[in-house]
Amino acid sequence: MINKVINKYNINVYSMLKHGTVATITMFGVSMLFGIKNIMLAFPIALTSVVLGRQNLQVKTASKILRIIFIDTFIVVFAFISSLNIYLGIIINFIAIFLIMYNMFSPYDLTFYKPFIMLYVFTGYARINLNELPLRVLSIIFGVLVIVFCNMIAKANEKSKLGNTVNTSLxxxxxxxxxxxxxxLDEELIKKCSTIMRELVYKIYITRHKKYLTTNLGRIQFNIYINIEYFNLYLRNIHLEYKNNNIKKNDILNIISIIDSILQYSDYGISIEELENEINLFEFINKNKSKVLNEISNTIKSLEISLKELKQLSHRDINKVYEEWEKEKIESFKEAFRKGMRFNFSIRMAVTLTIALFIGEKLGYYKVIWAIITIMSVIQPYYEYTLKKIKERIIGNVIGILFTGVFINIVNNSLLTILILILSLYLLYGFKDYSKISLFASIASICISSLTENIHVLLFYRIIYVIAGVVIAIIVNKNIFPYKLREGMNEIIAKIDKLNTKLINYSITILNGTENPNKVRDIIIHSTLLCGKLDIRNLNFNDEKIKRIVNINNEFVIQVGYRVLR
Structure with missing residues (x-):
């Protein structure tokens, strides 16, 4: 019964339990240890847990945690300084919000900035005096330590993660x-495999640290990616050769048999030695049969080498930085700091939230923070995405307001309200659909406030401020540094084109022995992820031209990478 509900509504139980626990522990822990004024920090802390869950905290864990604590402390202190003077706060808020938005914006995770900007808004709104500032900083540190603790408990085995991606592709x-x-031949299967393999590339991307490209595991993952994706694309050649009777049915069955053996090894069915023997035999039989079979043999052999390296990699070394591969400087600061989606979005949020915080403070309206949160939540990098968020937020809040209003009026019991609060905190992190996230966020927010405030007044203000926030968001996205999805897609295409030029130039110098292959690896990673972004953005348009760009570029990058790096 429970499994049916989970599958029907696509509930992410792991995320719900992990991040819901962070939110609950932080909320009650902070309120008891550091005062009720800091209770709202549970939301940005839990959201920090969510976005960090999409990163790799296992790489240089201490360094990353200290960095998060430093950034959060910086945010809290700046928010406090801005609250000291309403007019000076305008300048401070604008600068701080722009810096947060611009610097915490991840090119491949459009939500990474959210917990940090939410923390700034929350701490700026919930004013404290200087004596209370240390407690607020300590509450942030407490929340980050809760995240670390939950991550240690829920730490996944990275090898099994790799296996899931590889197994599905195979x-x-x-x-x-x-x-x-x-x-x-099914072209959709080729595209599906490429999409899955991009997930592996993202796992590699998030293992980078400072000047280094990846970890020991990431190095193996990269080699596996190149070989499996090349294999996937090379299936077109196999199909052509089979149609022309240059390879036989039995040859293809032998390839399938080897794939079965790799899958069996991945499922602990056979040893690496047994797999190696089978691949060696396959290689011996097909070495001089045909060019296509020889190419497949080489690819499978390379894959076997990577699997052996993975087998030999100890858990202690798995997330250590691989110092022989360094990152390539993809673009200069001047190129990055220019008018585009990232810059426009940062300016738009800085202007809007600065004005909203000023007006909210000046007028001093009750619960005006709900309007500011709505603005902050629904404004997206692209105009079309903002409209979608607005629709979903309205749906979620309407249902949340109705449910909470009816429930609290009927039950009118603080203990049950707290239980609903806890349940909503967990469910908040169980869904990807923003309307559901908004639903449980509104329930949690109203439940917290209803413990000390009149529920009817709260519901009235919730409705008013959600409407106000939505209207402001629509106006802002049309008039303040607007940026439409098509513009963003053109920007991505321009970046891909630039990377392709670099890839060609570097490949020539690498083949001539005058350049480091690491540059090609980093370009392949970025180009692959940019293609993934472009593919996702194109879901709104279903443009065949864009699909061709993604597919052609993917094949180009893999072909060049495979030839240059093998």
């Missing part, structure tokens, strides 16, 4: 080979 390749046998 199963798709196996299915495609079966299709080829009946002369029915």
């Amino acid at each position: 199963v798709i390749i196996k299915n495609q080979l079966n299709n080829i046998i009946i002369n029915n």
Whole structure:
């Protein structure tokens, strides 16, 4: 029964338990240890847990945690300084919000900035005096330590994560080979495999640290990515050769058999030695049969080498930085700091939130923070995404207001209200759909406030401020540094084109022995992730031209990378 509900509503139980626990512990822990004024910090802290969950905290953990504590402390202190003088606060707020937005904006995770900007808004609104500032800083440190503790408990085995991605891709390749046998190559399967492999590339990307490109595990993951994606794209050649009777059905069945063996090894069915023997035999049989089979043999052999390296990699070394690979400087500061989606979005948020905070403080209206939170939550980098968020927030808040209003009026019991609060804190992190997130966020927010305030007044103000926030967000996105999805897609295409030029130039110098191959690796990572971004943005348009750009670029990057790096 429970599993049916989980599957039906696509509930992420792991995320719900992990981040819900962070929110609950932080909320009650902070309120008891550091005072009720800091209770709202549970929301940005829990959201920090969510965004860090999409990063790799296992790489240089102490360094990353100290960095988060430093950034959060900086935010809290700046918010405090801005609250000392309403007019000086205008300048401080604008600068601080712009810096937070611009510096905490992740090119491949559009939500990474959210906990930091939320923390600034919350701490700026909930004013404290100088004597209370140390407690607020301590509450932040407490929250970050809760995140670390929950991450240690829920720490996943990185090797198994790698296996899930690889296994799924290999199963798709196996299915495609079966299709080829009946002369029915499915292009959608090739695209599906490429999409899954991009997830592996993102895992590699988030292992970078300072000047280093990746970790010991990331190095192996990168090699596996290149080989499996090359294999996936090379299936077109296999299909063509099969149609022309240059390779036989039995040859394809042998390839399928090897894939089955790799999957069996991944599931602990056979040893690495047994797998190696099978691959060596396959390589011996097919070495001089045909160019296509020889190419497949080489790819499978390279994959086997990576699997052996993974087997030999100890848990202690798995997340250590691989110092032989360094990052490539993809763009200069001048190139990065220019008018574009990131700059426009940062300016738009800085202007809007600065004005909203000033007006809210000047007028001093009750619970005006709800309007500011609405503005902060629904304004997105792209105009189209903002409209979508607005719609989802309205749906979530309407249901949340109705449910909470009816429940509290009927029950009118503080203990049950606290239980609903805790339940909503958990459910808040169980969904990807923003309307559901907004629903449980509104329930949690109203429940907290209802413990000390009149529920009818709260519901009235909630409705008014959500409407006000939505209206302001629409006006802002149309008039303050607007940026539409098409513009963003063109910006991504321009970046991909620039990377392709670099890839060609570097590849030539690498083949001539005058350049470091690391530059190509970093370009491949960025180009692949940018293609993924472009593909996602194109879901709004379903533009065939964009699809071709993604597919052609993906094949180009893999072909060049495979040839240059092998």
